[in-house]
Amino acid sequence: MFHRCRREIASLLAAICLSSPVLAGSDQHLTLADAERIALGADPGVARFRALADGLRERAVADAQLPDPKLKLGLMNFPTDTFNRTQEPMTQVQIGAVQAFPRGDSLALSGQRTRALSEAEQAQSENRRRTVLRQVRMSFLDVYLQLRSLAIVRDSHPFFTQLAEITRRHYAAGRHNQQDVIRAQLELSRLGDRETAVEAKYRVARAELAKWVGEGPSRQISTGRPPALPGLGEAGELESRLATHPLLEAEQARIDASRLKVELAREAYKPAWALDVTYGLRGGQNPNGDNRPDFLSAMVMVDLPIFRNKRQDRRLAASQQDASAALLSRDDRYRELLQMLQEKRARWELLGERMSLYESALLPQARQNTQASLKAYQSDATDFTTLMRAQIMELEVQLDALRIRVDQAKTQAGILYLVGEPR
Numbered sequence: 032m033f034h035r036c037r038r039e040i041a042s043l044l045a046a047i048c049l050s051s052p053v054l055a056g057s058d059q060h061l062t063l064a065d066a067e068r069i070a071l072g073a074d075p076g077v078a079r080f081r082a083l084a085d086g087l088r089e090r091a092v093a094d095a096q097l098p099d100p101k102l103k104l105g106l107m108n109f110p111t112d113t114f115n116r117t118q119e120p121m122t123q124v125q126i127g128a129v130q131a132f133p134r135g136d137s138l139a140l141s142g143q144r145t146r147a148l149s150e151a152e153q154a155q156s157e158n159r160r161r162t163v164l165r166q167v168r169m170s171f172l173d174v175y176l177q178l179r180s181l182a183i184v185r186d187s188h189p190f191f192t193q194l195a196e197i198t199r200r201h202y203a204a205g206r207h208n209q210q211d212v213i214r215a216q217l218e219l220s221r222l223g224d225r226e227t228a229v230e231a232k233y234r235v236a237r238a239e240l241a242k243w244v245g246e247g248p249s250r251q252i253s254t255g256r257p258p259a260l261p262g263l264g265e266a267g268e269l270e271s272r273l274a275t276h277p278l279l280e281a282e283q284a285r286i287d288a289s290r291l292k293v294e295l296a297r298e299a300y301k302p303a304w305a306l307d308v309t310y311g312l313r314g315g316q317n318p319n320g321d322n323r324p325d326f327l328s329a330m331v332m333v334d335l336p337i338f339r340n341k342r343q344d345r346r347l348a349a350s351q352q353d354a355s356a357a358l359l360s361r362d363d364r365y366r367e368l369l370q371m372l373q374e375k376r377a378r379w380e381l382l383g384e385r386m387s388l389y390e391s392a393l394l395p396q397a398r399q400n401t402q403a404s405l406k407a408y409q410s411d412a413t414d415f416t417t418l419m420r421a422q423i424m425e426l427e428v429q430l431d432a433l434r435i436r437v438d439q440a441k442t443q444a445g446i447l448y449l450v451g452e453p454r
Contacts, residue, residue: 060251061244063171063258070167070243071160080156087149095142103127103309117315120323127309127328134334135301144291151284158277163243165448169441170240171258176437177233178254180430184226187426191219218419257436260443264453272450273372282361289354296347304333372449375442382439389432397428
């Protein structure tokens with residue numbers, strides 16, 4: 032009878048060992064590509080930066096135009112005793128226009144500076160797009176991790192349930208000791224607790240993903256193959272591709288804008304001027320009987336920037352400091368992104384090495400250990416505790432391998448945010 036008990040347990044374990052994990056959710060309702068498309072279409076941040084860029088482009092056109100002319104209407108030299116327009120020869124009804132002309136090339140420079148700022152916002156839009164892709168990929172991978180972990184844990188549940196039932200039944204018949212029963216029941220309870228913990232993590236991950244793609248009964252994720260991400264391309268090209276990161280392009284656009292601001296400050300040393308043209312209407316006649324002629328006046332008004340020490344010089348110095356600060360900001364940003372890339376690349380390579388070790392050694396060895404424990408148990412060469420420990424170890428190795436695979440994919444998503452997707 033004792034050997035019959037061992038055969039029942041061995042048959043149960045053999046069925047578990049030889050079967051592949053049951054994958055929940057065979058219908059693939061939501062792919063990673065679908066999640067990315069939905070997230071990019073629904074994210075207000077990308078549209079916000081594009082709207083800002085479009086607005087600045089429109090403003091750049093306006094900034095490069097001359098100011099509107101001013102219309103002048105007036106009365107000149109009216110006699111206050113009679114208010115008769117024809118009484119005095121100098122009485123006029125005037126109509127005129129004044130057109131201002133800003134300093135030097137300041138109009139063209141202003142338009143160029145605003146266009147540079149629009150390019151900075153456009154780069155921010157691209158950065159937001161990359162950020163959304165990174166976040167939705169990581170959220171998707173988190174959901175996949177918890178669902179796949181749940182499938183692995185649930186796949187082991189029948190074995191522990193039936194094992195606890197067999198040990199209970201055989202203990203009642205006097206063919207098992209009480210410690211085996213308690214150990215089987217303990218492991219079953221621990222497996223239930225693990226399942227509950229994974230379920231809680233899944234709900235948190237699903238809520239995070241819902242932030243990007245929304246929530247709905249049809250939006251389920253398959254637990255089959257891990258979601259595929261775009262490749263990283265050639266390893267030697269990563270740092271050169273980092274130089275085109277949209278945050279660096281935004282910093283470069285701000286550098287261009289600050290340099291144009293310096294040029295605008297230099298233009299302040301040049302005079303601004305305005306043209307005033309006035310037509311004066313007169314009434315009445317001259318003493319000789321001729322009609323009084325109308326008057327046409329033209330005036331040119333010019334600024335005199337002669338007190339430069341406290342105004343133009345200070346503004347030029349301030350704009351030069353701003354340009355220097357913008358350049359340093361870009362250098363600092365590049366160093367920060369380069370450090371992130373180097374760290375993530377090293378982590379990605381290390382995780383790849385660990386994954387290779389799991390696939391080539393740890394997973395097969397864990398399976399072999401379980402099978403060896405099964406054979407030893409069948410031959411009375413080991414005890415029930417060793418058999419249970421081998422099965423638990425194989426479960427742990429499977430879960431660890433899954434976490435490493437997902438961690439590597441998440442690290443890859445972070446690298447793609449930094450260097451962009453290969454073309």
